[in-house]
Amino acid sequence: MKIRTYSALFMLLSTPVFAGRPLTTEDAGFIEKGGVELEAYYHRQTEPETPKLTGFHLQPSVGIGFNTQLGLGVDYSRQYNADFDATKSSGAFALVGKTGLKELTDDAYGIAIAYSVDRTRAPGESFRYDNAAINGVVTVPVQQWLFHANLGWARSRLAATNATTWAVAAERTGAIGPVDLAAETYGNDHDPAWVGVAARWVVKEDRFFIDASYAVQTGSSRAKLLTIGTKLAF
Template identity: 25%
Template sequence: MPMSPNRSLRLGATLLLSFSSLPALAGRPLVTDDASVVAPGMCQVEMSAQRDPGQGWFIPACNVANDWEVGAGFGGVRHEGAWRRALAVHAKTLFRPLTEDGWGAGVTFAQQQLTGLNGAQEGLRDRSATLILSIPIASWAIVHANVGGIEHRAAGHGARTWATALETTHGHTGLSLETFGERGAYRTWQAGWRWSAVPDVLDLDAAWGVQHCDGVRANYAVLGLTWTFPR
């Protein structure tokens, strides 16, 4: 049975926003955002590749005015048997920076676009805003919580978004477990692993997740890296 236009838009938005993991907003492999930004005078590049569905991202970001992080990048998402170009931009600022012994809070604004969906010229364009809270619960563990909203411009409606995560660190290795989603659309569970190959310079990461959308369950796997360097 052919897919209805509304459902195609909804699934396309889900592909862009959930499987792309709101690219470059959180410290990889987290999808849940954290109350930190790239250090002053520094930039970073996040790259990732995902299977089921296939996609890849290249997202540079830099510190601006100490408490702001601004990033913009591009990628490709496989949808309906074809690769679609994808663009993403974001800006994040902190109300209170996260420290080892104190909570942190901030806000992120983002826009993502998937071009050429179903022959449309404008494709899918979604805008979102997210409030962030990060709370250390031990010297080796932090809890993150997000709440926000998203506007699906092509579909003409908005929705609430949410995410929670537990992030742990053991030497050069980090482990995470999180759940995130969009009210009335999808929910996802994801487990992640991170290894600092060169501390404060090069991190490698991997994640595996399970998403539920419109009664359909889908598994996915992601590999990525983060490179940090002086501006």
């Protein structure tokens, strides 16, 4: 299994609370004290001449006050061969958080710092501490648009590498009735960038969402990543 097969998966897992799901780019919003969010999604990654990887991700998060939220992301994945037989399993769990430095409002930009640490389990191995990351986040509202920019640093202990990470995204809220649409690009200074699109159906305002995303990695690998998920807020 090539290391980059897991790169998008662990980028998704180790980044705290995405821009409202299903974007990988984070936003500067944070959960108010006492608030709870539960995100769950299916993901499927494919790449030519590489076994398919599918899995499920679950992440509860809670606002603890001081403009801060904390969460736990858990991911389980299975690798499939050309005959669609499951051959290997892998997993990870991450402690994630985000702290607002300047509150995001409908009329003013927000700034936040996101951070995470995780333990990963490659096929046939036990869980081991691997990734740590910190990410600066800015969100700028412009009428019904939200523009996000991320810049951060990540460390993989197992691979003994550091990476500069980045992401930018644009969201159009209420683009088609209750459906929000978005586009993004994200990556790091070691691998080709990803380009993706996303949609979010607001089933019940501020409470229940259904979402999906699709991204393609640029360069020769042409890996593809699909996610389909939901979010509940309490």
